[in-house]
Amino acid sequence: MTFEPTLDFARQLDAQDPLHEFRQQFHIPPGPNGQECLYFCGNSLGLQPRTARAAAEQQFTNWQNLAVEGHFRGDSPWMNFHESLAGPSARIVGAKPVEVVVMNNLTTNLHLLLVSFYQPTATRYKVLMEGGAFPSDQYALETQVKLHGRQPDDAIVELTPRPGEHTLRTEDILAKIEELGESLATVIMGGINYYTGQVYDMAAITRAGHAVGAKVGFDLAHAAGNIPLHLHDWDVDFACWCTYKYLNSGPGGVAGAFVHERYADQPELLRLAGWWGYDETERFKMRKGFRPMRGAAGWQLSNGAILTMAVHQAALALHDAAGGMEALRRKSELLTGYLEFLITRLGLSKSQLEIITPADPAQRGCQLSLLVHQNGRDLFEHLMAVGVIGDWREPNVIRLAPVPLYNTFEDVYRVGEVLAEWASRQQPVQA
Structure with missing residues (x-):
């Protein structure tokens, strides 16, 4: 698929997604602005199903x-x-x-x-x-x-x-x-x-x-x-x-x-x-x-x-109910691929940020690990402050995991926006 870095494109993918309604089966935590956070930490703790309490x-x-x-x-x-x-x-x-x-x-x-x-x-x-x-x-x-x-x-x-x-x-x-x-x-x-x-x-x-x-x-x-x-x-x-x-x-x-x-x-x-x-x-x-x-x-x-x-x-x-792992996998590859597309187009050099998760979809799941060589902790804290929930692994890796059961393509686009805003403020590394 040829991805596009636009909100309309992300929403189009959501409209075509047969699993889109499963998001409503989960409690999405609130973010700092009172709206739902962008939860990309299912690799550490998945969200609560609405059926769990009952x-x-x-x-x-x-x-x-x-x-x-x-x-x-x-x-x-x-x-x-x-x-x-x-x-x-x-x-x-x-x-x-x-x-x-x-x-x-x-x-x-x-x-x-x-x-x-x-x-x-x-x-x-x-x-x-x-x-x-x-x-x-x-x-x-x-x-x-x-x-x-x-x-x-x-x-x-x-x-x-x-x-x-x-x-x-x-x-x-x-x-x-x-x-x-x-x-x-x-x-x-x-x-x-x-x-x-x-x-x-x-x-x-x-x-x-x-x-x-x-x-x-x-x-x-x-x-x-x-x-x-x-x-x-x-x-x-x-x-x-x-x-x-x-x-x-x-x-x-x-x-x-x-x-x-x-x-x-x-x-x-x-x-x-x-x-x-x-x-x-x-x-x-x-x-x-x-x-x-x-x-x-x-x-x-x-x-x-x-x-x-x-x-x-x-x-x-x-x-x-979602159709098992094959159905989830089809969406997962698209979600993770879209996140990878938005990150790679930030224009940052590998000496600033690189994805250390394999590029081959067959060699990865939902998670992308970002090795941030400069100001990594600052980026992570910025993500958390604006409601993007991922996790930090020492010494300088941020893990982001778009989960097909509850994450949307618009979620991924919004994370891309936050990363693009951060990237625009980074100084090029001098050779």
Whole structure:
């Protein structure tokens, strides 16, 4: 599509957008002028669905009227509530319902999965991850390695971009996997890098990892609800994700986990067990000796957090109503492309501002990361002051994420206006 830098063009795109009305399903926070803010921070916390409060309130009512009997009675008995989330979650990540479970929080799930899928031996003990991964992933891997008596500096191998580049090349990732070979126990990477917004080729990484005998998993915090995923078809061993970013399920909301179907009937696979992961047909007999549920549900520890699950259920329903990830992706590519068009036409040199997110739409999701070499913090504070909500990542990156469920092309145009006004006041860099 040929973009135009005009308000009329943006409004024309909105008028043609089949998802435009979904914006009305969300609460848009007010800006400093009393009007709706320009919210471009769904990569950090998604907006509140208008259905969320009623979904939680229904469970408060059930608790009020049924008390403990709410586990077995009412419109949505708590005993099996998590099962209602498996199908919609599986559609988000490209899995079978038996491969998905909603439980805990993201890093808790990552630890639980690493217990099963990082089992080092004397010769196969290396872990491969991206350098500068989100701190929770770094800390999880450091401590998992130490649990096995290894030193992180020896066991953990970090991938970094080539000198002068901001993102990893797929060929370099695959070459490192081949180089590590039989020493590699587990590959664990983000599906999308939180800092740069780069989408990794998860299918290729999985194939390469399996070719050398390693297990392969992904932290999908920035990928779930952002890009189409095909975890089952890609043959991924395990994955986990949060639900409060692109899945709009509330701050600190319940998280998800994926375990490939080939492990569904392997009760002997080492895991940390809990009562709720026990075979539900025998669970209330309270017997010793753990017998896991089939599939990902066998990694559960405790009964579900119903209030947060209810909000998540309401949010997932909006994704289904919008036509699923393929429909969202079509709009996302246009929104992000339009934002990129408006930024590149600012006329700033790379020594002033550059987009470090890949230009290829196949290698990015909603997010664009702006590396601001001069007065970056001033720009971020200016954006916030005029009602453009993004986020700042040290040392000098502003992340902006136009989300297809609730952002409009006019939103993107308005952000472009703010950036153009700022750019007009910047002094050219002297050679």
